[in-house]
Amino acid sequence: MRAPAAERLRRLRWRLTAIFTAMNTIGLVVFAPLIITLDGNNGEDDVNNELHVVTQSVMRLxxxxxxxxxxxxxxxxxxxxxxxxxxxxxxxxxxxxxxxxxxxxxxxxxxxxxxxxxxxxxxxxxxxxxxxxxxxxxxxxxxxxxxxxxxxxxxxxxxxxxVEDERSRHSNLVLVVLIGCGILIGAAALVGYWLSGRAIRPATAALEQQEVLLAETAHDLRTPVAALRALAESAARDPGQREELLPRTVRLAGRMGDIIDGLLVRARLAAGVEHLSMQPVWLDQLVAGVVEDTPAGNARISVVTAPTKVRADPALLQRAIGNLLDNALRHGRGPGGQAVVTVTVADGRVTVADQGPGVDPAVGDDLFERFTSGGGSSGLGLSIVRWVALSHGGDLKVYNADEGGAIFEFHLPALATTP
CATH class of the missing domain: 3.30.450 (Beta-Lactamase)
Known part of the structure; x- marks a missing residue:
């Protein structure tokens, strides 16, 4: 993080560390001389008492x-x-x-x-x-x-x-005290740095969450904004299509609003101030709607669905499916340059298969981490998909098909459906 706010947090951490270290150093500066002086006085008193016992005993003789x-x-x-x-x-x-x-x-x-x-x-x-x-x-x-x-x-x-042995013992004590003070001051600095880090951790986490929220907003809005622009340009070129394109434009605008609402909900969920809006959802219908609203261009998308019901937050589920579909359209292009995507829905599973180059096995689970991807993109899309799956008690898996291409399997616990 290189933002001014992050820099101020780092400076605050160092200030807190310096204050904590200075307070402990002052305490050591006060007590170390006191310990050295008391030990010196005690050593002298022991020698004086020993001599006094001898002189008094001899005088009695x-x-x-x-x-x-x-x-x-x-x-x-x-x-x-x-x-x-x-x-x-x-x-x-x-x-x-x-x-x-x-x-x-x-x-x-x-x-x-x-x-x-x-x-x-x-x-x-x-x-x-x-x-x-x-x-x-x-x-x-x-x-x-x-x-x-x-x-x-x-x-x-x-x-x-x-008194040479006593002086040597006292000198060793002084050396031990000084070395101990140095070690304690160093330890105080390390502890202060650790404690100050824990103290500002909520602020740092909030700042990171804000940056991720902005990045995810830009990522999720990129596709619907492009689709909205394409619809507007089509309507401008061919006024006869306006009646057909207007409902799709309205749906896209609504989807953009849902994306923004979903991002805000996720931020509130991460902050612990809100809970998922869980309700029964027909997964096959939701996926079909997302596919219909996604601009495919020259890509071929085929959908095979079977009635399946899950308990989920509809807005977040739409985001997850949209990100999976967008990822397949971006990276699932075959040798001819045309993306071919197959979406299958059954038993609480959404499988998105493409005919692209597949996934590098060396990437592994890092593919689902934020700002990590195999194709140069931000990597936020798949991280959001996995977060949605895990927050609903499900999972996200990826593997390569035998005939080539990547297969993403998004799984949620399915609800029983009445015949």
Whole structure:
């Protein structure tokens, strides 16, 4: 579809997709940093809590009776576990330094630990700092000052832990969050495109239906308009035939009106606002009337009928039979250039046979699709015939005759006829 209306629908779909994607992106932009920040804070809190447990536990092992006692520390399980720790005077009166036995793979600069212990003792507050181990890994250091029996700060317990694994874990989380946001934004764009397509589908279907209705109108009116023109030209050339041609002209005009009404009915049926006008119809009489009103030119049309009654919408049925007959006259010409068409009606079946080149087997059911045909025409005629057949519970089949030519078989459920 290249009409301006179709282009506006496409633009609307892209706008809806962009809005949906932008809304989801804003949500991800708000929540992704929040998740990253919370994870970073939780990681730091876990390390700080771990160091706090060590410093507090070691402080409870220190005794003070005239002199500080650190003898209990080597007997405690913390002595051989991680994180590592050391008890330093930190500027207070000196005492023998006691360090944990397990370095936990982190070698620290003693001067940096002494400095942090001194700051903790002088300030009387717990301190935490980030530093660097001898191997270059990042570490978190905590210093907890403790008092002697005279309520004076006598030293500090300093503990440290390698945070390289925690930093690596947090960096991986950041990478996963960013990649996940990218994937979610892409998924939001695809979902938005799909949802917007579903949202505008009724409008697109209505636009397509309008275009098909216009095409079908032009297709169905082409034959009766040509016949009407031929009748008018004949009457103009030979005024003596006017009395004979006038009833046929009136019938053709009525048929044109019926075609227009049928198209409107089909449009309303497709929209679900109207139902078929079903009634008993003598199929043989209806077919005979359509054949009589169809201009044959130099073609030969023979009709063989048997009384058969069906339940159908007369206007739509006339259209279907007219399209089958028109298709045979167009494409059923034999080698001599004259179309020879045989119409047979019996048991709810209308068979239209011609002596043309037949139907290409490769075309198959595509022959009944809109805008598809084997002869360069619009292909609407046969698609309408099949639609009428299916909407009445019938079917349309096509096959090639053994002696050449195509045979179209239009079938409707037949009603019982009283003798």
């Amino acid at each position: 220190i005794t003070d009776s005239n002199s500080l006692g650190l003898d209990r520390i080597p007997n405690d399980p913390l002595y051989n576990r991680c994180p590592s720790f050391i008890v330093l005077p930190g500027g207070a009166p000196s005492f023998p330094v006691q360090a944990s036995a397990n370095p936990c793979g982190v070698e620290m600069d003693r001067a940096a630990l002494d400095q942090l212990a001194t700051e903790a003792v002088s300030s009387g507050a717990s301190l935490r700092a980030d530093g660097e181990a001898a191997n270059g890994d990042r570490v978190r250091v905590a210093a907890e000052p403790f008092m002697d029996s005279s309520r004076r700060y006598a030293g500090a317990v300093v503990a440290w832990a390698d």
